Amino acid sequence: MIRPDTVLVNRKRILQLNGRKLLQGPVIYWMSRDQRVRDNWALLYAFEIAAELNTYVLVAFALTGSFPGANLRHYGFMLRGLAEIERMLAAKNIPFRLVTGNPPESIGMLAKDVKAGAIVTDFDPLRIKKEWKNELVKIIDVPLFEVDAHNVVPCHIASDKQEFGAYTIRPKIKRLLNEYIEEFPEIPASVNIGNREGVKGTNGRVLTTPTDWDAVKKILFASINTEIREVTWLVPGEDAARTVLDNFIRNRLPVYNERRNDPNAGAVSDLSPFLHFGQISAQRIALELIKTSPGDQNSEAFLEELIVRRELSDNFCHYNPFYDSFEGFPSWAKSTLHSHRNDEREYIYSKDQFETGSTHDRLWNAAQGEMVTKGKMHGYMRMYWAKKILEWTSSPEEALAIAISLNDKYELDGRDPNGYTGCAWSVGGVHDRAWGERPVFGKVRYMNDKGCKRKFNTAEYIKTHLNQRS
Numbered sequence: 001m002i003r004p005d006t007v008l009v010n011r012k013r014i015l016q017l018n019g020r021k022l023l024q025g026p027v028i029y030w031m032s033r034d035q036r037v038r039d040n041w042a043l044l045y046a047f048e049i050a051a052e053l054n055t056y057v058l059v060a061f062a063l064t065g066s067f068p069g070a071n072l073r074h075y076g077f078m079l080r081g082l083a084e085i086e087r088m089l090a091a092k093n094i095p096f097r098l099v100t101g102n103p104p105e106s107i108g109m110l111a112k113d114v115k116a117g118a119i120v121t122d123f124d125p126l127r128i129k130k131e132w133k134n135e136l137v138k139i140i141d142v143p144l145f146e147v148d149a150h151n152v153v154p155c156h157i158a159s160d161k162q163e164f165g166a167y168t169i170r171p172k173i174k175r176l177l178n179e180y181i182e183e184f185p186e187i188p189a190s191v192n193i194g195n196r197e198g199v200k201g202t203n204g205r206v207l208t209t210p211t212d213w214d215a216v217k218k219i220l221f222a223s224i225n226t227e228i229r230e231v232t233w234l235v236p237g238e239d240a241a242r243t244v245l246d247n248f249i250r251n252r253l254p255v256y257n258e259r260r261n262d263p264n265a266g267a268v269s270d271l272s273p274f275l276h277f278g279q280i281s282a283q284r285i286a287l288e289l290i291k292t293s294p295g296d297q298n299s300e301a302f303l304e305e306l307i308v309r310r311e312l313s314d315n316f317c318h319y320n321p322f323y324d325s326f327e328g329f330p331s332w333a334k335s336t337l338h339s340h341r342n343d344e345r346e347y348i349y350s351k352d353q354f355e356t357g358s359t360h361d362r363l364w365n366a367a368q369g370e371m372v373t374k375g376k377m378h379g380y381m382r383m384y385w386a387k388k389i390l391e392w393t394s395s396p397e398e399a400l401a402i403a404i405s406l407n408d409k410y411e412l413d414g415r416d417p418n419g420y421t422g423c424a425w426s427v428g429g430v431h432d433r434a435w436g437e438r439p440v441f442g443k444v445r446y447m448n449d450k451g452c453k454r455k456f457n458t459a460e461y462i463k464t465h466l467n468q469r470s
């Protein structure tokens with residue numbers, strides 16, 4: 001029997017989601033949020049179990065054409081990343097299977113078909129992913145293990161409750177960081193017994209023939225919104241993510257602290273689309289930064305965003321079932337927004353007017369243009385953009401719904417805990433404190449274009465992004 005030389009994955013990263021016992025049979029890694037081969041704790045854990053069962057790992061991805069908010073822009077980026085994953089796995093003799101349909105059903109059927117011994121998947125705090133896992137455990141008779149492969153400190157370990165803000169989660173994360181920020185092991189050759197003949201289903205059909213990605217795209221693109229074009233300035237995939245990281249460390253990190261709030265400066269990393277699709281691990285990014293510029297103020301500022309703020313977003317969505325609605329706001333914010341419900345608004349715009357960038361404010365329209373065309377609005381402008389939606393709609397509920405819907409539709413990194421938390425921060429004071437009271441906002445923090453003008457050259461930003469809408 002093949003045994004791993006050592007334990008690969010810290011057991012605290014892993015939760016078993018049902019009470020089933022391991023059976024003899026291949027281990028399926030249901031890859032979902034963490035779409036990468038390298039630096040993936042969930043994949044590594046699948047190998048640990050496979051070694052125990054003396055079997056191989058089958059990586060499966062469940063593609064559904066009805067993921068809320070997703071369109072051609074997102075699917076295009078994701079599919080190109082998945083095609084690369086299939087190639088990388090093949091080079092390591094690890095079988096890959098793309099299944100389609102309702103994800104829990106298709107993974108459940110695959111597990112039956114290959115007589116799987118266990119299923120491993122990655123952690124995701126979003127509602128739909130939790131529902132999928134709940135559905136899957138009802139139809140399988142093997143264990144389902146969930147591994148937090150996205151956060152440096154696993155979400156359920158960092159805290160067991162919703163945190164008030166960065167100031168409460170930061171010390172918890174920092175205390176645990178040393179234990180979790182370890183170098184990733186390679187998949188040891190001794191545990192990868194591979195499967196050269198191809199994985200066969202119960203009827204003898206080989207399930208792991210190479211995926212015809214063009215055919216997949218043709219079928220998928222016939223059923224989804226294809227109006228929002230793919231972007232060309234960012235190449236998806238693990239290798240491309242690594243190039244973007246190396247480039248950032250070399251050229252932009254040295255000015256990150258000073259210039260990250262200037263949307264004209266190009267000082268941010270542009271890593272969020274890769275992080276969203278799991279094409280790079282946040283832990284890998286952190287390890288590289290610590291290696292190249294330990295203790296440096298730019299690294300410290302960046303790691304605060306990458307680890308503390310990002311993991312705070314996962315904490316919010318994991319522990320607050322109302323992460324995308326008014327109900328999820330803190331009580332002080334709900335009460336102040338309630339008392340300013342009937343305040344007169346200077347402007348009121350419809351969703352369509354926002355979407356087409358037709359407000360009176362050229363700076364806002366430019367931000368909308370950046371998002372629509374580029375698929376990634378600068379972080380500083382995202383705050384201004386969402387706060388103005390609150391100011392120019394009839395209710396905070398409507399403002400939140402419009403902000404989330406546009407964010408999810410156009411941002412490549414949308415449909416992410418960071419997006420729901422960012423919108424809830426801007427509109428509903430989540431993770432923030434009460435500020436001086438003013439119309440419409442009540443005590444929710446206000447922002448205006450004067451603040452932007454103090455930080456950067458707004459005329460240049462407008463010139464670059466206005467009228468570039470597709």
Ligand SMILES: Cc1cc2nc3c(=O)[nH]c(=O)nc-3n(C[C@H](O)[C@H](O)[C@H](O)COP(=O)(O)OP(=O)(O)OC[C@H]3O[C@@H](n4cnc5c(N)ncnc54)[C@H](O)[C@@H]3O)c2cc1C
Nearest residue numbers: 268269270271272305306309310379382386414418419422
């Ligand atoms: C209204 C609003 C909507 C947002 N929507 C999204 C979204 O859909 N997806 C998304 O990933 N982020 C979102 N953010 C957070 C932030 O704006 C983006 O993560 C950031 O702009 C991504 O660009 P970057 O990778 O170049 O950032 P960098 O400054 O290079 O930061 C590196 C990484 O740190 C993390 N990070 C940075 N800022 C934040 C933050 N404020 N909160 C949490 N994590 C952060 C991200 O993972 C980011 O990729 C939103 C913020 C607001 C206010």
